[in-house]
Amino acid sequence: MDYRIAVIPGDGIGPEIIAEAKKILDVIGRKYGHNFQYTEVLMGGVSIDITGVPLTDEALQTAKSCDAVLLGAVGGDVGKSNWYSLPPNLRPEAGLLALRKGLNLFANIRPAVLFDELKSACPLKEDIIGDGFDFVVVRELTGGLYFGERWTKEVEGLRTAVDTLIYNEKEIERIARCAFEIARKRRKKVCSVDKANVLDSSRLWRQITHEVSKDYPDVEFTDMLVDNCAMQIVKNPRQFDVILTENMFGDILSDEASMITGSIGMLASASLGKTKLGLYEPIHGSAPDIAGQNKANPIATILSAAMMLKYSFDLDKEAAVIEDAVRNVLKKGYRTVDIMSPGKTLVGTDKMGDLIADEIIN
Known part of the structure; x- marks a missing residue:
């Protein structure tokens, strides 16, 4: 089955976490015979830098033409970025509001799940x-x-x-x-x-x-x-x-x-409307302070991709496989820096993606 996904890497750590989500989707595609076709879309600060606005009409139309939208993160450091000297309607986050409204997404679904393996991180x-x-x-x-x-x-x-x-x-x-x-x-x-x-x-x-x-x-x-x-x-x-x-x-x-739940880096979200077209994104921000350092936790984005499989594509089994793979990697003691605890193994963004992919393959 072919599925068209508009991919919005966005700003900060967005491109890094999106890369890992695509890695997982590709593994799922190969294992279960699905073809995920990605079309990259500009939104947020990167769109402002290139086009002068946080979301162009063309970008919105591209998103509308796809079966689902997968988003990394938008925005930057409010105190340092020139984006925040612009009027509110031209700032990075305005692109996200425009996308939600343009796609008529009126319901935001945010699961809050405490994994057994992360109880020690719960306050x-x-x-x-x-x-x-x-x-x-x-x-x-x-x-x-x-x-x-x-x-x-x-x-x-x-x-x-x-x-x-x-x-x-x-x-x-x-x-x-x-x-x-x-x-x-x-x-x-x-x-x-x-x-x-x-x-x-x-x-x-x-x-x-x-x-x-x-x-x-x-x-x-x-x-x-x-x-x-x-x-x-x-x-x-x-x-x-x-x-x-x-x-x-x-x-x-x-x-x-x-x-x-232990870390904002663990939580996925879905924005839905009356059709199967939905927007899927982690609830955390763009974390510009760690961008490009291979420190970001990709799990929330990977779990967002699992929600996409469930809600937009009706691939409940494949979504459950991703969720189980995440749990298994956590059970084996692998952690990114935001969920690190004594006695566990610290890994970077790409390694966490590799470990989850290996769980799915095996």
């Missing part, structure tokens, strides 16, 4: 993590504060800034249904997170999610205020299966969740 106490945890944050991706009207100007002699938080019932319903469908394939629990004690948008969110929940009587449904959820994630992460929430809350909560 939580052992009695809290127990046998580990495995939950997913389902974040609405194209609405809310990040996309509402905004302005900064002088009002009555004072510099004033306004950001507008807007959601309509259709936006809420479609992300809620996405969360419930995912829960049906997991432990059948959805916790909807909002700030309904303060925000009108959250009160509507709560109303619509309760309406949707009636169509999923087999799924346990609860509500939780976002400040409580932030505490509960570190108090008892095992209680969660699927966390459903709006754009900004999801951004913050999924980043919090990443830190209790």
Whole structure:
């Protein structure tokens, strides 16, 4: 079977981690008879340097023409890069927002999994993590504060800034249904997170999610205020299966969740819409301080590629093979610098990719 993948290496460590993900996909292709065809696309700072904008119309059209998009990372050092002297709509991260919106990707899926082999790297106490945890944050991706009207100007002699938080019932319903469908394939629990004690948008969110929940009587449904959820994630992460929430809350909560897994370098993500075309990327940044040094952890990108096989290509078996290979390499004691612990073997970016590839081959 042939699959067309738009590959966006991006900035910083992006090209290094993308190279390892492609290495794994090629091994999977050879083993299971698939042909992954890659088309490289410019986005982020590298696109600004070459084209003057973080994402060209041509690049977006190329991404739309493919079956899936695999992204490394975009951005640079805010304090050092000239990219951040540009207007916000011309900075590297604006390309990512434009890509998500252009592909109509409204659901961001971020698994938070603590591998048994990395329990020692988890900052939580052992009695809290127990046998580990495995939950997913389902974040609405194209609405809310990040996309509402905004302005900064002088009002009555004072510099004033306004950001507008807007959601309509259709936006809420479609992300809620996405969360419930995912829960049906997991432990059948959805916790909807909002700030309904303060925000009108959250009160509507709560109303619509309760309406949707009636169509999923087999799924346990609860509500939780976002400040409580932030505490509960570190108090008892095992209680969660699927966390459903709006754009900004999801951004913050999924980043919090990443830190209790041992390393942000371990976590993959998928951005999905109504079609099979999805965007797959690690949740970490471009890490310009270690770019080109063979220190980056490629596992999050490799696991993102596994999510691509599962969600866009319906290759569940092949995705599971990649996930098992990652676990086996960790069990054998191999670590990149971000997850290194005493008694383990330190390896670089490319060696970690080689080890995971060898597990798949053998």
